[in-house]
Amino acid sequence: MSALIARRWLHDARAGLLGWSVGLAAVTTMYLSFFGIMDADIMGDYMASLPEGMVEAFGFQDLSSGAGYAQSTVYGLLGPVLLLIAGMTRGVGAVAGDEASGALEVEVTAAAERRDVYVGRALGLTGFVLALGAVVALATAVISSITGMGLSPTHILAGAAALTMLGLVHAAVAFAVGAATGRPGVALGVTVAVAVLGWFAYNLGPRLADWVQPLSPWEWAYGESPLEQGVDGVGLALLAALTLVAFVLGLLRFPHRDLGV
Amino acid sequence: MSEVVIETEGLSKDFGPTHALQGLDLTVRAGDVFGFIGPNGAGKSTTMRILMDVLRPTSGTVRVLGTDPRTGGGRLRARIGYLPGELALDGRSEVGSWLDYQARLHGAAPGAWRPYAERLGLDPGRRIGKLSRGNKQKVGLARAFAHSPELLVLDEPTGGLDPLMQQEFLVMVREARAAGQTIFLSSHILSELEHVAETVGVLRQGRLVTSAPLTELRDRLGTTVTVETEHPLDPAPVGRLEGVEEVHADGTVLTVDLHGSPDALLKHLAAHHVVHLRAEAPDLETSVLRLYHDDEEADR
Numbered sequence: 162m163s164a165l166i167a168r169r170w171l172h173d174a175r176a177g178l179l180g181w182s183v184g185l186a187a188v189t190t191m192y193l194s195f196f197g198i199m200d201a202d203i204m205g206d207y208m209a210s211l212p213e214g215m216v217e218a219f220g221f222q223d224l225s226s227g228a229g230y231a232q233s234t235v236y237g238l239l240g241p242v243l244l245l246i247a248g249m250t251r252g253v254g255a256v257a258g259d260e261a262s263g264a265l266e267v268e269v270t271a272a273a274e275r276r277d278v279y280v281g282r283a284l285g286l287t288g289f290v291l292a293l294g295a296v297v298a299l300a301t302a303v304i305s306s307i308t309g310m311g312l313s314p315t316h317i318l319a320g321a322a323a324l325t326m327l328g329l330v331h332a333a334v335a336f337a338v339g340a341a342t343g344r345p346g347v348a349l350g351v352t353v354a355v356a357v358l359g360w361f362a363y364n365l366g367p368r369l370a371d372w373v374q375p376l377s378p379w380e381w382a383y384g385e386s387p388l389e390q391g392v393d394g395v396g397l398a399l400l401a402a403l404t405l406v407a408f409v410l411g412l413l414r415f416p417h418r419d420l421g422v
Numbered sequence: 423m424s425e426v427v428i429e430t431e432g433l434s435k436d437f438g439p440t441h442a443l444q445g446l447d448l449t450v451r452a453g454d455v456f457g458f459i460g461p462n463g464a465g466k467s468t469t470m471r472i473l474m475d476v477l478r479p480t481s482g483t484v485r486v487l488g489t490d491p492r493t494g495g496g497r498l499r500a501r502i503g504y505l506p507g508e509l510a511l512d513g514r515s516e517v518g519s520w521l522d523y524q525a526r527l528h529g530a531a532p533g534a535w536r537p538y539a540e541r542l543g544l545d546p547g548r549r550i551g552k553l554s555r556g557n558k559q560k561v562g563l564a565r566a567f568a569h570s571p572e573l574l575v576l577d578e579p580t581g582g583l584d585p586l587m588q589q590e591f592l593v594m595v596r597e598a599r600a601a602g603q604t605i606f607l608s609s610h611i612l613s614e615l616e617h618v619a620e621t622v623g624v625l626r627q628g629r630l631v632t633s634a635p636l637t638e639l640r641d642r643l644g645t646t647v648t649v650e651t652e653h654p655l656d657p658a659p660v661g662r663l664e665g666v667e668e669v670h671a672d673g674t675v676l677t678v679d680l681h682g683s684p685d686a687l688l689k690h691l692a693a694h695h696v697v698h699l700r701a702e703a704p705d706l707e708t709s710v711l712r713l714y715h716d717d718e719e720a721d722r
Contacts, residue, residue: 165523263506272527
């Protein structure tokens, strides 16, 4: 039953999936294409000219290496921004949004259990985010081979996995808070707060206290520079664990509350 | 006595400070067409949504087809066809593909909805988002009827349907009734239920004012007799006659609300020169409205 609901949810989301895929592919292709064109020395000089605080705050890395450039542009900045927006809005919409519009009522009053509806939609959302992550990975692989960025397939996979899981964590939080409360505004607010706080904790945390940065999902994703160093199993496991915890907490509440009130 | 399909005892539902249902005792028997009538906000939709386990009661008990909706889950809902009062459908889907999906969700064969869509004149190829309110309602009706459920719970089913389709809907309800299905439907307009319901439950402010077979309700409402005589009649002695509930005099025209036999009234009138006499069943709509009203007076 969950599989049927997941398939249907993805079927209904296919137009959005296509749109976000095109957008992410375009951004990845466009930014990474500049790498081959730019003079490495000029980039190095440019980086050196930036105030140190700014480099830190934006998470810029060495722009002269392929991995550093990809991380500074697509993986650390625009990619997460787009993927988080896509995942959050879909995550909020999947239960809380459909509940507010009334469209959820025709599914929960069918011969499906509430938990099937929840799990089915959670699986659909997961598939949605994974598909977008795969688009970024694919576009990176294509451009890397053309421009000679020197990114190995395993490193691309490692970077894309980190990006995807970062998107999925936020999608799951949006989904779960929405399913637990039925309030799209609350779900979106909480998730945006998690994203923004996580971003600051990752980039500026070390200036505040030692314990701040390790709490950030951004640190779990990018702390070990996966594009450069390869798969960071611990980081991915932490992201997967938080995703699972969010989904489970939402599932504990959703079947037991009034819908659409 | 036939089997009880829906039974609520002392059913209450609060939304914060609002008491939507206040101790509702409702019984719907197998094979009945039960019309649930009441003004907007009386608690009709709330009751139906509790039956479908969308909402959970604050107190009281509910049994649908012998099971508590809270524990019956999907297996129970497979035996029910539900039309929500505020039907919201995903506009991106095509009618046919969505109804196929819903049939699968209800454990029915895909395409089970086709005969109903055809009868209601629904084009399966159209996108739901492009449909008018009436056509969306037809999608909702096809969904509710498709899996031939034992119980149909229809919240304001005729809303948005044109008169021709309302007729078709009545035929569908009669057929369902003939096939042994139980129909529990609501409306805030009695005339919509008059042609289809066998039993009527009147709901007001979360309480059942009355629940009775429609014929019994009609009998209870009696007859209105209008008499025109050559000379004005004194209403006082008429009011004391057996069976007369109320008398209203306007010149030579006397309007009498009669319950039971008209014998005493006719014998009294025989002594006078009657120019014109008309007896009719009172309009059910106004009478039921009066029922709400009486109840309101009793509250004070």
